[in-house]
Amino acid sequence: xxxxxxxxxxxxxxxxxxxxxxxxxxxxxxxxxxxxxxxxxxxxxxxxxxxxxxxxxxxxxxxxxxxxxxxxxxxxxxxxxxxxxxxxxxxxxxxxxxxxxxxxxxxxxxxxxxxxxxxxxxxxxxxxxxxxxxxxxxxxxxxxxxxxxxxxxxxx
Numbered sequence: 001x002x003x004x005x006x007x008x009x010x011x012x013x014x015x016x017x018x019x020x021x022x023x024x025x026x027x028x029x030x031x032x033x034x035x036x037x038x039x040x041x042x043x044x045x046x047x048x049x050x051x052x053x054x055x056x057x058x059x060x061x062x063x064x065x066x067x068x069x070x071x072x073x074x075x076x077x078x079x080x081x082x083x084x085x086x087x088x089x090x091x092x093x094x095x096x097x098x099x100x101x102x103x104x105x106x107x108x109x110x111x112x113x114x115x116x117x118x119x120x121x122x123x124x125x126x127x128x129x130x131x132x133x134x135x136x137x138x139x140x141x142x143x144x145x146x147x148x149x150x151x152x153x154x155x156x
Contacts, residue, residue, distance in 0.1 A: 003056070010051045014105055017044035021102035025140060028095055028148040038081065038098075045101050046074050052108075063108070070104045073097050092145040099141040106133060 020041035027034035049070045052063060077097030084090035110133060114126050 006051070006054070010048060010055075013044050013048040013051060014109065017041060017048050018102065018105050018109060020044060021098070021105060024098055025102060025144060028098070028144040029140070031147050031149055033086075033150045041098070041102075042074065042078055042081070045105060046071070046078075048105065049074065066104060066108070070101060073100050073104070077101060086150055091148065091150070095145040095148045096141050099137060099144050103134070103137040103141075106137070 020037050023037040024041045049067050052067050080090040080094035086094055114120050
């Protein structure tokens with residue numbers, strides 16, 4: 001029962017991170033910072049990653065490895081945004097990190113969806129779906145890194 005409630009909380013955090021992450025991504029593509037959305041994206045992305053470590057798994061799983069990588073990306077992204085205030089190269093480091101953190105959440109969402117909804121396997125091959133999403137996020141990451149240019153002198 002407690003594990004079921006914990007799973008629901010983790011899933012809701014993941015969905016909020018994905019939703020707010022897309023808002024932040026579209027903001028970056030338009031050259032906007034969207035400070036409030038960014039704060040909630042980073043909070044929920046960290047929260048969903050951290051809560052993922054507390055499921056009853058044994059040993060080092062691919063999910064644990066991805067969680068560690070995701071936390072490293074999030075730490076660098078948060079540092080670029082709040083400690084370095086998007087100055088010089090930290091602007092594109094932040095943009096790439098935020099898109100990568102969003103991609104990791106979407107990646108896990110796709111994996112979980114294919115595992116829990118058998119009809120998806122009949123509609124689209126898993127590997128092709130993941131490859132398509134990866135290509136889309138690579139393109140979006142490059143465009144975000146180029147277009148995201150917050151106004152100089154704006155407080156970060």
